[in-house]
Amino acid sequence: MSSDTPSKPSASTEDRPAELRDKDRALVAELERERQDREAAPATGERVLDRLTWQRVAVVPAVVAVVLLATWMWYRGAELDSIAKQSIEGNVWPRVREHIELTAISTVLVLIIAIPLGIALTRRALRGAAPYVLAVANLGQAVPALGLLVLLVIWRGIGAETAIIGIVIYAALPVLANTIAGLQAIDPQLTEAAKGIGMSGSEVLRRVELPLAVPLILAGVRTALVLNVGTATLATFGGGGGLGDLITAGITNQRMPVLFLGSVLAVALALLIDWLAGVAELLLRPKGLEVRT
Amino acid sequence: MNFWEFLESRHQQLLTDTLQHASAVFQCMVLATVIGVLIGVATYRSELAGNFATATTATILTIPSLAMIGLLVPVVGLGVAPTVIALTLYGLLPIVRNAIVGLRGVDPQLVDAARGIGMSRLAQLLRVELPLAWPPILTGIRVATQMLMGIAAIAAFASGPGLGNIIFRGVASLGSANAINQVLAGTLGIVILALLFDAVYVLIGRLTIPRGIRA
Numbered sequence: 001m002s003s004d005t006p007s008k009p010s011a012s013t014e015d016r017p018a019e020l021r022d023k024d025r026a027l028v029a030e031l032e033r034e035r036q037d038r039e040a041a042p043a044t045g046e047r048v049l050d051r052l053t054w055q056r057v058a059v060v061p062a063v064v065a066v067v068l069l070a071t072w073m074w075y076r077g078a079e080l081d082s083i084a085k086q087s088i089e090g091n092v093w094p095r096v097r098e099h100i101e102l103t104a105i106s107t108v109l110v111l112i113i114a115i116p117l118g119i120a121l122t123r124r125a126l127r128g129a130a131p132y133v134l135a136v137a138n139l140g141q142a143v144p145a146l147g148l149l150v151l152l153v154i155w156r157g158i159g160a161e162t163a164i165i166g167i168v169i170y171a172a173l174p175v176l177a178n179t180i181a182g183l184q185a186i187d188p189q190l191t192e193a194a195k196g197i198g199m200s201g202s203e204v205l206r207r208v209e210l211p212l213a214v215p216l217i218l219a220g221v222r223t224a225l226v227l228n229v230g231t232a233t234l235a236t237f238g239g240g241g242g243l244g245d246l247i248t249a250g251i252t253n254q255r256m257p258v259l260f261l262g263s264v265l266a267v268a269l270a271l272l273i274d275w276l277a278g279v280a281e282l283l284l285r286p287k288g289l290e291v292r293t
Numbered sequence: 294m295n296f297w298e299f300l301e302s303r304h305q306q307l308l309t310d311t312l313q314h315a316s317a318v319f320q321c322m323v324l325a326t327v328i329g330v331l332i333g334v335a336t337y338r339s340e341l342a343g344n345f346a347t348a349t350t351a352t353i354l355t356i357p358s359l360a361m362i363g364l365l366v367p368v369v370g371l372g373v374a375p376t377v378i379a380l381t382l383y384g385l386l387p388i389v390r391n392a393i394v395g396l397r398g399v400d401p402q403l404v405d406a407a408r409g410i411g412m413s414r415l416a417q418l419l420r421v422e423l424p425l426a427w428p429p430i431l432t433g434i435r436v437a438t439q440m441l442m443g444i445a446a447i448a449a450f451a452s453g454p455g456l457g458n459i460i461f462r463g464v465a466s467l468g469s470a471n472a473i474n475q476v477l478a479g480t481l482g483i484v485i486l487a488l489l490f491d492a493v494y495v496l497i498g499r500l501t502i503p504r505g506i507r508a
Contacts, residue, residue: 060352142487144443147480149458154463154473230357234447237464247363251451256367265364267356274355 057282060275064268071264075257084255087246092261097153098241098267102160102232103225106167110224114172115217118179119205130180137173145170145231153238163232163240171227182216183209215285222277229270243269299474307459311482314455318441318490321377325384326434332385333430335393345394350386358383358444362451376445376453383444384437391433395426416470428502435494442487446479456482 080088110292121130149166156162194208210217238246243266250259302305336342353361356378363374399422408420449457456479465473 063378139488141439142442142491144446144460144480144483146443146446146457147476147483150460150464150479151473153467154476158467191295226355228357230359233357233359237461247359248450250363251366251371259363260367261362266360268363270355270357270360271352274352286429 009261057275057279061272064271064275067264068268073260078257080257081255083253084257087249087253087255087258088261091246092265095182095241095243095245095262096265096269098160099229099243099266100231102163102235102242103169103229103273104214104241106164106171106223106228106232107224109164110169110171110228111174111221113168113226114175114220115179118176118183119210121180122183122209123201130184134180137177140173149231149234149238158239159233160240163235163238163242166238167228167231167235170231173223174227175224176197177186178216178220178223179194179213182213183221185216186212215281218284220283221273225277226270226274229266229273233266294470296474297476300478303478307478307482309340309453310456310459310479311486314442314445314457314483315486317373317376317454318438318445318486321380321441322384322434322438324377324381326438327389328381329385329433330392330430332389332496333396333426334423337393337396343397347390347393350389353382358447359450362448366451371452373454374463375451376448377447378450379444380441384425386443387433387436387440388430389433391429392426393427393508396422398429399425405428424503425506428498428506429444431494431498431502435491436481438490438494439487442490446483456486 121133145166148170149163152166152169157166158175190208190212191204194204199207232242233244233247234238235242237249242264244250246258246262247266250256250262294302299454316497332346356368361379365378369375369378403421403425404417407417412420445453445455446457446460449455449461459475459479459482463472463479466472466475
Protein backbone atom coordinates (compact mmCIF):
# COMPACT_ATOMS: atom_id res chain seq x y z
CA MET A 1 0.00 0.00 0.00
CA SER A 2 2.64 2.48 0.99
CA SER A 3 5.30 1.11 -1.34
CA ASP A 4 4.70 3.96 -3.75
CA THR A 5 4.96 6.77 -1.23
CA PRO A 6 7.58 9.31 -2.23
CA SER A 7 9.29 9.13 1.13
CA LYS A 8 11.56 6.39 -0.18
CA PRO A 9 14.57 7.65 -2.08
CA SER A 10 13.99 6.83 -5.73
CA ALA A 11 17.68 6.74 -6.54
CA SER A 12 20.65 5.79 -4.43
CA THR A 13 24.12 7.21 -4.82
CA GLU A 14 25.71 4.38 -6.80
CA ASP A 15 23.27 4.50 -9.68
CA ARG A 16 23.60 8.23 -10.12
CA PRO A 17 25.94 8.82 -13.07
CA ALA A 18 28.58 11.48 -12.95
CA GLU A 19 26.92 13.83 -15.41
CA LEU A 20 23.91 14.00 -13.14
CA ARG A 21 26.02 15.34 -10.33
CA ASP A 22 26.18 18.77 -11.89
CA LYS A 23 22.45 18.78 -12.25
CA ASP A 24 22.10 17.72 -8.63
CA ARG A 25 24.43 20.48 -7.62
CA ALA A 26 22.38 23.03 -9.54
CA LEU A 27 19.19 21.70 -7.97
CA VAL A 28 20.67 21.83 -4.52
CA ALA A 29 21.81 25.41 -5.08
CA GLU A 30 18.39 26.30 -6.42
CA LEU A 31 16.71 24.69 -3.43
CA GLU A 32 19.09 26.44 -1.09
CA ARG A 33 18.15 29.80 -2.59
CA GLU A 34 14.45 29.08 -2.38
CA ARG A 35 14.80 27.90 1.16
CA GLN A 36 16.72 31.01 2.11
CA ASP A 37 14.03 33.15 0.50
CA ARG A 38 11.37 31.37 2.51
CA GLU A 39 13.43 31.62 5.64
CA ALA A 40 14.41 35.23 5.27
CA ALA A 41 11.36 36.73 6.87
CA PRO A 42 10.02 34.35 9.49
CA ALA A 43 13.26 32.95 10.94
CA THR A 44 12.34 33.95 14.45
CA GLY A 45 13.76 32.03 17.35
CA GLU A 46 14.55 28.86 15.48
CA ARG A 47 18.01 27.68 14.71
CA VAL A 48 17.76 26.27 11.26
CA LEU A 49 21.11 24.97 10.21
CA ASP A 50 22.15 25.30 6.65
CA ARG A 51 21.81 22.31 4.42
CA LEU A 52 24.81 20.57 3.10
CA THR A 53 25.77 21.06 -0.51
CA TRP A 54 27.86 18.54 -2.44
CA GLN A 55 30.95 20.69 -2.15
CA ARG A 56 30.76 20.56 1.62
CA VAL A 57 30.27 16.79 1.50
CA ALA A 58 33.88 16.38 0.48
CA VAL A 59 35.41 19.28 2.40
CA VAL A 60 34.29 18.53 5.96
CA PRO A 61 35.61 14.96 6.38
CA ALA A 62 38.87 15.95 4.69
CA VAL A 63 39.40 18.87 7.09
CA VAL A 64 38.46 16.75 10.10
CA ALA A 65 40.86 14.00 9.01
CA VAL A 66 43.73 16.47 8.61
CA VAL A 67 43.01 18.07 11.99
CA LEU A 68 42.81 14.70 13.76
CA LEU A 69 46.02 13.52 12.11
CA ALA A 70 47.84 16.72 13.08
CA THR A 71 46.53 16.41 16.65
CA TRP A 72 47.70 12.79 16.82
CA MET A 73 51.18 13.71 15.62
CA TRP A 74 51.35 16.60 18.08
CA TYR A 75 50.20 14.33 20.90
CA ARG A 76 52.84 11.69 20.14
CA GLY A 77 55.56 14.30 20.35
CA ALA A 78 54.13 16.31 23.26
CA GLU A 79 55.84 16.21 26.61
CA LEU A 80 53.23 15.61 29.27
CA ASP A 81 53.68 15.82 33.01
CA SER A 82 52.13 13.26 35.33
CA ILE A 83 48.89 15.18 35.89
CA ALA A 84 48.26 15.59 32.17
CA LYS A 85 49.16 11.94 31.55
CA GLN A 86 46.76 10.84 34.24
CA SER A 87 43.95 12.87 32.70
CA ILE A 88 44.53 11.56 29.19
CA GLU A 89 45.77 7.98 29.35
CA GLY A 90 43.00 5.44 29.04
CA ASN A 91 40.56 8.32 29.29
CA VAL A 92 40.04 9.30 25.67
CA TRP A 93 38.08 6.48 24.03
CA PRO A 94 35.70 5.97 26.97
CA ARG A 95 34.89 9.72 26.90
CA VAL A 96 34.38 9.70 23.13
CA ARG A 97 32.12 6.68 23.47
CA GLU A 98 30.14 8.29 26.28
CA HIS A 99 29.76 11.42 24.21
CA ILE A 100 28.42 9.47 21.24
CA GLU A 101 26.07 7.53 23.52
CA LEU A 102 24.73 10.70 25.13
CA THR A 103 24.16 12.24 21.71
CA ALA A 104 22.57 9.17 20.13
CA ILE A 105 20.24 8.28 23.00
CA SER A 106 19.05 11.84 23.51
CA THR A 107 18.49 12.35 19.77
CA VAL A 108 16.37 9.20 19.50
CA LEU A 109 14.34 10.33 22.51
CA VAL A 110 13.91 13.82 21.09
CA LEU A 111 12.56 12.38 17.84
CA ILE A 112 10.24 9.93 19.61
CA ILE A 113 8.79 12.77 21.68
CA ALA A 114 8.80 15.76 19.36
CA ILE A 115 7.67 14.37 16.01
CA PRO A 116 4.48 12.58 17.19
CA LEU A 117 3.68 15.60 19.37
CA GLY A 118 4.14 17.86 16.36
CA ILE A 119 1.82 15.67 14.30
CA ALA A 120 -0.78 15.64 17.08
CA LEU A 121 -0.66 19.42 17.36
CA THR A 122 -1.51 19.85 13.68
CA ARG A 123 -4.59 17.54 13.84
CA ARG A 124 -7.94 19.25 13.96
CA ALA A 125 -8.67 18.40 17.60
CA LEU A 126 -5.48 20.00 18.94
CA ARG A 127 -4.74 22.56 16.24
CA GLY A 128 -5.88 25.43 18.44
CA ALA A 129 -3.18 24.62 20.99
CA ALA A 130 -0.28 24.79 18.50
CA PRO A 131 0.36 28.58 18.74
CA TYR A 132 0.52 28.38 22.53
CA VAL A 133 2.90 25.44 22.44
CA LEU A 134 5.10 27.27 19.94
CA ALA A 135 5.08 30.39 22.12
CA VAL A 136 6.18 28.31 25.11
CA ALA A 137 8.83 26.63 22.92
CA ASN A 138 10.18 30.03 21.89
CA LEU A 139 10.19 31.20 25.47
CA GLY A 140 11.97 28.01 26.50
CA GLN A 141 14.80 28.89 24.11
CA ALA A 142 15.69 31.74 26.45
CA VAL A 143 16.61 29.26 29.22
CA PRO A 144 20.36 28.63 29.14
CA ALA A 145 21.26 24.96 28.63
CA LEU A 146 23.80 25.13 31.43
CA GLY A 147 21.29 26.41 34.00
CA LEU A 148 18.66 23.88 32.94
CA LEU A 149 21.12 21.01 33.25
CA VAL A 150 22.41 22.03 36.67
CA LEU A 151 18.89 22.59 38.03
CA LEU A 152 18.00 19.07 36.88
CA VAL A 153 21.11 17.75 38.62
CA ILE A 154 20.05 19.41 41.88
CA TRP A 155 16.60 17.92 41.49
CA ARG A 156 17.50 14.39 40.33
CA GLY A 157 21.12 13.89 41.34
CA ILE A 158 24.19 13.53 39.13
CA GLY A 159 24.64 10.97 36.35
CA ALA A 160 24.22 10.26 32.68
CA GLU A 161 20.46 9.84 33.02
CA THR A 162 19.98 13.39 34.31
CA ALA A 163 22.23 14.72 31.56
CA ILE A 164 20.17 12.93 28.91
CA ILE A 165 16.92 14.37 30.32
CA GLY A 166 18.39 17.87 30.17
CA ILE A 167 19.69 17.40 26.63
CA VAL A 168 16.31 16.05 25.49
CA ILE A 169 14.32 18.93 27.01
CA TYR A 170 16.65 21.43 25.42
CA ALA A 171 16.45 19.96 21.89
CA ALA A 172 12.81 18.82 21.88
CA LEU A 173 11.46 22.36 21.53
CA PRO A 174 13.19 23.34 18.26
CA VAL A 175 12.43 19.96 16.67
CA LEU A 176 8.79 20.26 17.71
CA ALA A 177 8.62 23.76 16.22
CA ASN A 178 10.23 22.46 13.02
CA THR A 179 7.75 19.58 12.68
CA ILE A 180 4.74 21.82 13.23
CA ALA A 181 6.08 24.39 10.76
CA GLY A 182 6.69 21.63 8.19
CA LEU A 183 3.18 20.26 8.44
CA GLN A 184 1.57 23.69 8.51
CA ALA A 185 3.46 24.80 5.41
CA ILE A 186 1.78 22.16 3.26
CA ASP A 187 -0.48 23.62 0.58
CA PRO A 188 -4.03 23.05 1.87
CA GLN A 189 -5.12 22.38 -1.73
CA LEU A 190 -3.05 19.17 -1.66
CA THR A 191 -4.73 17.84 1.46
CA GLU A 192 -8.11 18.93 0.12
CA ALA A 193 -7.42 17.05 -3.09
CA ALA A 194 -6.41 13.97 -1.13
CA LYS A 195 -9.63 14.15 0.87
CA GLY A 196 -11.52 14.72 -2.38
CA ILE A 197 -10.34 11.43 -3.88
CA GLY A 198 -11.66 9.69 -0.76
CA MET A 199 -8.66 9.34 1.54
CA SER A 200 -9.33 9.07 5.25
CA GLY A 201 -7.66 11.41 7.73
CA SER A 202 -4.91 8.93 8.56
CA GLU A 203 -4.30 8.19 4.89
CA VAL A 204 -3.93 11.90 4.15
CA LEU A 205 -1.41 12.13 6.98
CA ARG A 206 0.53 9.03 5.95
CA ARG A 207 0.54 9.41 2.17
CA VAL A 208 0.44 13.17 1.64
CA GLU A 209 1.35 15.26 4.67
CA LEU A 210 4.25 13.27 6.16
CA PRO A 211 6.07 12.70 2.84
CA LEU A 212 5.76 16.40 2.07
CA ALA A 213 7.05 17.32 5.52
CA VAL A 214 10.08 15.01 5.26
CA PRO A 215 12.59 17.77 4.36
CA LEU A 216 11.66 19.87 7.37
CA ILE A 217 11.56 16.87 9.69
CA LEU A 218 15.00 15.82 8.45
CA ALA A 219 16.25 19.35 9.08
CA GLY A 220 14.83 18.95 12.59
CA VAL A 221 16.76 15.71 13.08
CA ARG A 222 19.94 17.46 12.07
CA THR A 223 19.22 20.39 14.36
CA ALA A 224 18.65 17.95 17.23
CA LEU A 225 21.90 16.09 16.56
CA VAL A 226 23.98 19.24 16.42
CA LEU A 227 22.34 20.75 19.52
CA ASN A 228 22.75 17.47 21.40
CA VAL A 229 26.40 16.94 20.57
CA GLY A 230 27.00 20.46 21.90
CA THR A 231 24.87 20.16 25.02
CA ALA A 232 26.51 16.77 25.73
CA THR A 233 29.80 18.61 26.40
CA LEU A 234 27.99 20.23 29.35
CA ALA A 235 27.02 16.81 30.77
CA THR A 236 30.32 16.87 32.66
CA PHE A 237 28.91 19.53 35.02
CA GLY A 238 26.31 16.98 36.11
CA GLY A 239 28.65 13.98 36.31
CA GLY A 240 27.33 12.71 32.98
CA GLY A 241 30.73 12.08 31.38
CA GLY A 242 31.56 12.73 27.74
CA LEU A 243 34.31 14.83 26.21
CA GLY A 244 33.43 17.73 28.50
CA ASP A 245 35.32 15.74 31.19
CA LEU A 246 38.60 16.28 29.34
CA ILE A 247 37.87 19.97 28.73
CA THR A 248 36.97 20.71 32.34
CA ALA A 249 39.90 18.63 33.64
CA GLY A 250 42.18 20.67 31.37
CA ILE A 251 40.87 24.00 32.66
CA THR A 252 40.68 23.05 36.35
CA ASN A 253 44.17 21.51 36.43
CA GLN A 254 45.56 24.12 34.04
CA ARG A 255 46.88 21.47 31.67
CA MET A 256 46.60 22.94 28.19
CA PRO A 257 47.33 19.66 26.33
CA VAL A 258 44.35 17.99 28.05
CA LEU A 259 42.12 20.97 27.31
CA PHE A 260 43.29 21.11 23.71
CA LEU A 261 42.82 17.39 23.09
CA GLY A 262 39.32 17.35 24.58
CA SER A 263 38.28 20.42 22.59
CA VAL A 264 39.67 19.15 19.28
CA LEU A 265 37.91 15.82 19.73
CA ALA A 266 34.60 17.51 20.61
CA VAL A 267 34.86 19.78 17.57
CA ALA A 268 35.74 16.86 15.28
CA LEU A 269 32.87 14.77 16.60
CA ALA A 270 30.38 17.63 16.18
CA LEU A 271 31.52 18.33 12.62
CA LEU A 272 31.37 14.63 11.67
CA ILE A 273 27.90 14.17 13.16
CA ASP A 274 26.61 17.28 11.41
CA TRP A 275 28.20 16.00 8.20
CA LEU A 276 26.58 12.58 8.51
CA ALA A 277 23.19 14.17 9.20
CA GLY A 278 23.65 16.45 6.20
CA VAL A 279 24.46 13.54 3.89
CA ALA A 280 21.44 11.64 5.20
CA GLU A 281 19.34 14.73 4.56
CA LEU A 282 20.52 14.90 0.95
CA LEU A 283 19.90 11.20 0.33
CA LEU A 284 16.58 10.78 2.11
CA ARG A 285 14.82 13.87 0.84
CA PRO A 286 11.95 12.81 -1.44
CA LYS A 287 13.17 13.33 -4.97
CA GLY A 288 9.85 14.73 -6.13
CA LEU A 289 10.26 17.70 -3.82
CA GLU A 290 13.55 18.86 -5.24
CA VAL A 291 11.81 20.89 -7.89
CA ARG A 292 9.13 22.98 -6.31
CA THR A 293 6.22 23.66 -8.62
CA MET B 294 17.72 30.65 53.46
CA ASN B 295 14.91 30.76 50.94
CA PHE B 296 15.24 32.16 47.44
CA TRP B 297 14.02 35.68 48.31
CA GLU B 298 16.31 35.97 51.29
CA PHE B 299 19.15 34.80 49.08
CA LEU B 300 18.35 37.45 46.45
CA GLU B 301 18.20 40.10 49.13
CA SER B 302 21.47 39.19 50.78
CA ARG B 303 23.36 38.91 47.49
CA HIS B 304 21.66 41.59 45.45
CA GLN B 305 24.82 43.64 45.04
CA GLN B 306 26.78 40.73 43.58
CA LEU B 307 23.81 39.58 41.49
CA LEU B 308 23.31 43.04 40.04
CA THR B 309 26.99 43.30 39.10
CA ASP B 310 26.93 39.89 37.42
CA THR B 311 23.71 40.70 35.57
CA LEU B 312 25.09 44.00 34.30
CA GLN B 313 28.34 42.35 33.22
CA HIS B 314 26.41 39.59 31.46
CA ALA B 315 24.24 42.11 29.62
CA SER B 316 27.17 44.33 28.71
CA ALA B 317 29.30 41.41 27.45
CA VAL B 318 26.47 40.14 25.25
CA PHE B 319 25.60 43.66 24.07
CA GLN B 320 29.15 44.61 23.14
CA CYS B 321 29.79 41.33 21.36
CA MET B 322 26.50 41.73 19.49
CA VAL B 323 27.51 45.21 18.31
CA LEU B 324 30.83 43.78 17.15
CA ALA B 325 29.15 40.78 15.49
CA THR B 326 26.58 43.00 13.79
CA VAL B 327 29.20 45.34 12.32
CA ILE B 328 31.45 42.48 11.16
CA GLY B 329 28.49 40.37 10.00
CA VAL B 330 26.89 43.12 7.91
CA LEU B 331 30.30 43.99 6.42
CA ILE B 332 30.84 40.33 5.47
CA GLY B 333 27.33 40.26 4.02
CA VAL B 334 27.90 43.44 1.98
CA ALA B 335 31.26 42.16 0.75
CA THR B 336 30.00 38.75 -0.37
CA TYR B 337 26.32 38.90 -1.34
CA ARG B 338 26.92 39.83 -4.97
CA SER B 339 29.05 36.76 -5.64
CA GLU B 340 27.34 33.39 -5.59
CA LEU B 341 30.53 31.63 -4.51
CA ALA B 342 31.70 34.09 -1.85
CA GLY B 343 28.22 34.43 -0.34
CA ASN B 344 27.70 30.70 -0.08
CA PHE B 345 31.21 30.28 1.31
CA ALA B 346 30.54 32.87 4.01
CA THR B 347 27.24 31.20 4.93
CA ALA B 348 28.76 27.71 4.98
CA THR B 349 31.74 28.80 7.08
CA THR B 350 29.65 30.58 9.69
CA ALA B 351 27.23 27.62 9.76
CA THR B 352 30.17 25.31 10.47
CA ILE B 353 31.27 27.52 13.37
CA LEU B 354 27.78 27.15 14.86
CA THR B 355 28.06 23.34 14.93
CA ILE B 356 31.13 23.58 17.18
CA PRO B 357 30.12 23.01 20.84
CA SER B 358 30.63 26.29 22.70
CA LEU B 359 32.59 24.68 25.53
CA ALA B 360 34.98 23.17 22.97
CA MET B 361 35.36 26.53 21.20
CA ILE B 362 36.27 28.15 24.51
CA GLY B 363 38.60 25.22 25.21
CA LEU B 364 40.42 25.88 21.94
CA LEU B 365 40.68 29.62 22.62
CA VAL B 366 42.06 29.37 26.18
CA PRO B 367 45.49 27.91 25.20
CA VAL B 368 45.84 30.73 22.64
CA VAL B 369 44.50 33.84 24.41
CA GLY B 370 44.39 32.74 28.06
CA LEU B 371 41.50 32.78 30.52
CA GLY B 372 39.08 35.59 31.22
CA VAL B 373 37.50 38.21 29.01
CA ALA B 374 39.43 37.49 25.79
CA PRO B 375 38.08 33.97 25.05
CA THR B 376 34.58 35.11 26.06
CA VAL B 377 34.55 38.05 23.65
CA ILE B 378 36.01 36.05 20.76
CA ALA B 379 33.65 33.11 21.24
CA LEU B 380 30.55 35.27 21.64
CA THR B 381 31.37 37.36 18.58
CA LEU B 382 32.07 34.29 16.44
CA TYR B 383 28.78 32.60 17.40
CA GLY B 384 26.89 35.86 16.97
CA LEU B 385 28.13 36.21 13.40
CA LEU B 386 26.26 33.27 11.89
CA PRO B 387 22.63 34.44 11.96
CA ILE B 388 23.65 37.98 11.02
CA VAL B 389 25.86 37.02 8.06
CA ARG B 390 23.25 34.62 6.74
CA ASN B 391 20.33 36.99 7.10
CA ALA B 392 22.33 39.93 5.73
CA ILE B 393 23.19 37.92 2.60
CA VAL B 394 19.63 36.64 2.22
CA GLY B 395 18.20 40.10 2.80
CA LEU B 396 20.56 41.88 0.40
CA ARG B 397 20.04 39.24 -2.29
CA GLY B 398 16.29 39.54 -1.81
CA VAL B 399 16.20 43.24 -2.73
CA ASP B 400 14.27 43.73 -5.97
CA PRO B 401 16.89 44.52 -8.66
CA GLN B 402 14.46 46.98 -10.25
CA LEU B 403 14.66 49.14 -7.14
CA VAL B 404 18.46 49.20 -7.32
CA ASP B 405 18.19 50.05 -11.01
CA ALA B 406 15.81 52.87 -10.22
CA ALA B 407 18.22 54.18 -7.57
CA ARG B 408 21.04 54.16 -10.10
CA GLY B 409 18.68 55.80 -12.59
CA ILE B 410 18.14 58.82 -10.37
CA GLY B 411 21.91 59.18 -10.09
CA MET B 412 22.79 57.51 -6.78
CA SER B 413 26.37 56.40 -6.33
CA ARG B 414 27.10 52.74 -5.52
CA LEU B 415 27.56 53.62 -1.85
CA ALA B 416 24.32 55.62 -1.75
CA GLN B 417 22.47 52.71 -3.39
CA LEU B 418 23.79 50.41 -0.69
CA LEU B 419 23.19 52.73 2.26
CA ARG B 420 19.90 54.29 1.23
CA VAL B 421 18.17 51.51 -0.71
CA GLU B 422 19.61 48.03 -0.22
CA LEU B 423 20.52 48.01 3.48
CA PRO B 424 17.25 49.63 4.65
CA LEU B 425 15.32 47.02 2.66
CA ALA B 426 17.48 44.20 4.05
CA TRP B 427 17.24 45.55 7.62
CA PRO B 428 14.23 43.47 8.81
CA PRO B 429 15.93 40.07 8.22
CA ILE B 430 19.19 41.44 9.65
CA LEU B 431 17.34 42.52 12.80
CA THR B 432 15.79 39.05 13.03
CA GLY B 433 19.32 37.62 12.83
CA ILE B 434 20.40 39.93 15.64
CA ARG B 435 17.51 38.72 17.82
CA VAL B 436 18.29 35.05 17.22
CA ALA B 437 22.00 35.62 17.84
CA THR B 438 21.42 37.54 21.08
CA GLN B 439 19.29 34.78 22.55
CA MET B 440 21.99 32.24 21.69
CA LEU B 441 24.80 34.38 23.16
CA MET B 442 22.95 34.72 26.47
CA GLY B 443 23.39 30.97 27.04
CA ILE B 444 26.91 30.76 25.64
CA ALA B 445 28.05 33.63 27.87
CA ALA B 446 26.98 31.53 30.87
CA ILE B 447 29.28 28.71 29.72
CA ALA B 448 32.14 31.16 29.14
CA ALA B 449 32.18 31.84 32.88
CA PHE B 450 33.95 28.48 33.21
CA ALA B 451 36.95 30.08 31.52
CA SER B 452 36.72 32.93 34.07
CA GLY B 453 34.52 35.04 31.81
CA PRO B 454 32.22 37.70 33.25
CA GLY B 455 28.51 37.42 34.02
CA LEU B 456 25.78 35.30 35.53
CA GLY B 457 27.48 32.03 34.62
CA ASN B 458 29.74 32.61 37.61
CA ILE B 459 26.80 32.23 40.01
CA ILE B 460 25.70 29.04 38.26
CA PHE B 461 29.20 27.59 38.47
CA ARG B 462 29.43 28.58 42.15
CA GLY B 463 26.29 26.48 42.58
CA VAL B 464 27.88 23.61 40.65
CA ALA B 465 30.93 23.77 42.91
CA SER B 466 28.80 23.58 46.05
CA LEU B 467 26.31 20.95 44.85
CA GLY B 468 24.48 19.52 47.84
CA SER B 469 24.82 22.63 49.94
CA ALA B 470 21.70 24.57 50.85
CA ASN B 471 22.62 27.54 48.72
CA ALA B 472 23.40 25.62 45.51
CA ILE B 473 19.84 25.72 44.24
CA ASN B 474 19.48 29.43 45.07
CA GLN B 475 22.65 30.24 43.17
CA VAL B 476 21.80 28.19 40.09
CA LEU B 477 18.20 29.42 40.07
CA ALA B 478 19.25 33.06 40.41
CA GLY B 479 21.77 32.75 37.58
CA THR B 480 19.39 30.91 35.28
CA LEU B 481 16.41 33.19 35.89
CA GLY B 482 18.64 36.23 35.52
CA ILE B 483 19.68 35.05 32.06
CA VAL B 484 16.06 34.31 31.07
CA ILE B 485 14.97 37.78 32.18
CA LEU B 486 17.87 39.41 30.32
CA ALA B 487 17.04 37.44 27.17
CA LEU B 488 13.40 38.53 27.30
CA LEU B 489 14.35 42.16 28.00
CA PHE B 490 16.75 42.25 25.05
CA ASP B 491 14.08 40.70 22.84
CA ALA B 492 11.56 43.36 23.88
CA VAL B 493 14.10 46.07 23.06
CA TYR B 494 14.64 44.54 19.61
CA VAL B 495 10.90 44.56 18.94
CA LEU B 496 10.91 48.24 19.87
CA ILE B 497 13.94 48.94 17.66
CA GLY B 498 12.13 47.16 14.83
CA ARG B 499 9.08 49.39 15.31
CA LEU B 500 11.22 52.51 15.26
CA THR B 501 13.62 51.67 12.44
CA ILE B 502 11.71 49.61 9.90
CA PRO B 503 10.02 52.00 7.46
CA ARG B 504 6.24 51.63 7.49
CA GLY B 505 6.17 50.84 3.78
CA ILE B 506 8.08 47.57 4.09
CA ARG B 507 6.64 46.32 7.38
CA ALA B 508 5.24 42.83 7.08
